[in-house]
Amino acid sequence: MKPMILSVLTSALLLTAPLTHAAETHALPPGIAWQQGDVDAAFAQARATHKPLFLYWGAVWCPPCNQxxxxxxxxxxxxxxxxxxxxxxxxxxxxxxxKWGERFKVVGYPTMILFKPDGTEITRLPGEVDAERYMQVLSLGLNATHPVNESLANGLKPKAHLSANEWQMLADYSWDTGDTQLIDAKTLPGALQTLARHAALDHAPAPALRLNLKAAAAAAGSKDVPAGFNKPQALNALNAVLADPKRVRANFDILVITPDDLVPLLTESGTPARQHLVAAWNKALVALASDNSISTTDRLTALDGQLVLARLDLAKDQALPDPLLQQVRSAVAAADQATTNGYERQSVISQASDDLVRAGLLDESDALLKAELTRSHAPYYFMLGLAANAKTRGDNTAALSWYEQAWTAAEGPATRLQWGVGYVNNLINLAPTQDAKVQQVASSVIKEAGETNNAFYERSQRSLQRLATGLAKWNSDKQHQATVDTLASQLSNVCAKLPAADPQRGNCEGLVKAARG
Incomplete structure (x- = not known):
């Protein structure tokens, strides 16, 4: 089907089909006395009532948030x-x-932070674990005698001695949403391994293993081995976890998401160590994929891990075994049919589509995503998946059509900036000679930024930074100077309207310089 016809049909579907879960998923989770908007007022209430404050920071479209x-x-x-x-x-x-996100140094959705009434951060809670473990972590935080930064400082000392609860809080801390405020990301893997060694010496074996896994996860994907990171220590801990089904279950949230980066980091291709690790990890993932005590999304993520391991030694264009492909189809179909909760579907369908893509089943991923456009409370999120699939096929016209539809349908100022910048940068990459289109879309994004309060903080600022960087790279040969000058001038006018004392003014002016290269 031609992209233009597809675009019209999709728009018609979105206008006429009922969004069956829209009311449910736009509402706040029921039964909880949520405070909204004025965080200072919430802290005042916490101080007045001597209660801790629990902050959730997320987005309507975000699959992990919905999970x-x-x-x-x-x-x-x-x-x-x-x-x-x-x-x-x-x-x-x-x-x-x-603005609050920048104040609390949060970098991703969802972030959940527990504070003392006076605003001291106690801990950051993990969003990937199951409900039982989450409640255990929450209880530890509510009963903590020391905030996590103090436990961290003490845990890094030689001959560290912490309580069992303090070691567990460090092991369960959400380092991926809070690493930059406690430990620099570059030194995080080594620091976590130091904590793991000290925990083991302090008779806390379970936290020690989990800290080792989190150290390995933090190191995964690095081009070079991070400073202070010990690969044998990480591999030994990983093998120890994989050899014990109880340890596998206790650490499933790390195991299901990291095999593609960790196996190449810790072992060499063709070695006995690689063969042992892949076999043990695959066995663990097979068990997790059929474990009904974890969520549907996590079971699908475990299946994705199996696909990763199966592809390690295959050529890029080599198909996976038919039984594994059938397992993916069956699991996706079952998850699609069984998942009726609107929040959960946003997470489940996202992961199910990823599984199909990993399996090379792009057409089936497309069918799943298109069907979800009429069900989801945030269909624009799934349009990005359709765009990515089209780009993988080399169909740049269809990819750009989906990116445009996603941006057009997106809701909320921060989300619209993020989606709009994504569209601009894909125009630059897939249609680099279309200066007029790039200028039109980028100008609209800049205009929205200028009309949005706090557009030059946190995620929105990072989105606009990607826009500026993309424009500078596009114009590195000076072939698009007129377009970039026009856009940079428009952004400069936006900056000039910000109060001189507002930190956003400097952030905005930095973007102008970045765009000009």
Whole structure:
């Protein structure tokens, strides 16, 4: 089907088909006395009532955020426990959310932070674990005698001695959403391994293993082995976890998401160490993919891990074995049919589509995503998957059509900036000679930024930074100077309207310089 016809049909579907879960998924998770918007007022209430404050920072479209809503916030145990703290729900598209995000040094959705009434951060809670473990981590935080930064400082000391609960809090801390405020990302893997060694010496074996896994996860994907990171220590800990089904289950959240980066980091191709690791990891993932005690999304992620391991020694164009492909089709179909909760579907369908793509089943991924456009409360998120599939096929026209539709349909200022910048940068990469189109879309994005409060903070600032960087790279040969000059001037005018004392003014002016190269 031609992209233009496809675009018209999709638009018609979105206009006429009912969004069956829209009301459910745009509403706040029920049963909890969520505070919204004014975080300072919430802290004042926390101080007045001597209660901790629980901050959730997320987005309507974000699959992991929806997973948290479907598996944690809806649990009666969490609802009842919420009476012990002041719960604050901060949507990333609300007016001051990005400014608050910068204040609390959050980098991704979802981020969940527990504070003392005076604003001292106690800990950051992991969003990937199951409800039972989440409640354990929450209880540790609510009963903590020391905030995590103090436990970290003490845990890094030679001959460290912490309580069992302190070691567990460090092992369960959400380092991927809080690493930059406690430890620089470059030194995080080595620091976590130091904590792991000290925990083992301090008779905390389970936290020691988990800290080792988190150190390996933090190192995964690095071009070079991070400073202070010990590969044998990481491999030994990983093998020890994989050899024990109870340890596998206790650390499933790390194991299901890291095999593609960790196996090449820790072992060499063709070696006995690689063969042993792949076999043990695959066995663990097979068990997790059929474990009904974890969520549907996590089971699908475990299946994705199996696909990763199966592809390690295959040529790029080599097909996976038919039984594995059938397993993917069966698992995706079952998940699609069984998942009726609107929050959960946003997460499940996203991961199911990823599984199909990993398996090389792009057409089936397309069919799944297109069907979800009429069901999802945030269909623009799934349009990005359709764009990516088209780009993988080399169909740049269809890819750009989907990126445009996604941006057009996107809701919320921070989301629209992120989607708009993505569209511009894909125009630059896939249609680099279309200066007029690049200028038209980028100009619209800059205009929206100028009309948005707090557009030059946190995620929105990082989105606009990608726009500036993309334009400078596009114009590195000076073939698009007129377009870039026009856009840089427009952005400069936006900056000039910001108060001189506003930190956003400097952020904005830095983008102008970056765009000009």
């Amino acid at each position: 948290v809503k479907a598996t944690i916030f809806n649990q009666q145990a969490f609802i009842e426990r919420s009476a012990a703290f002041i719960p604050v729900y901060l949507d990333g598209d609300s007016d001051s959310a990005q």
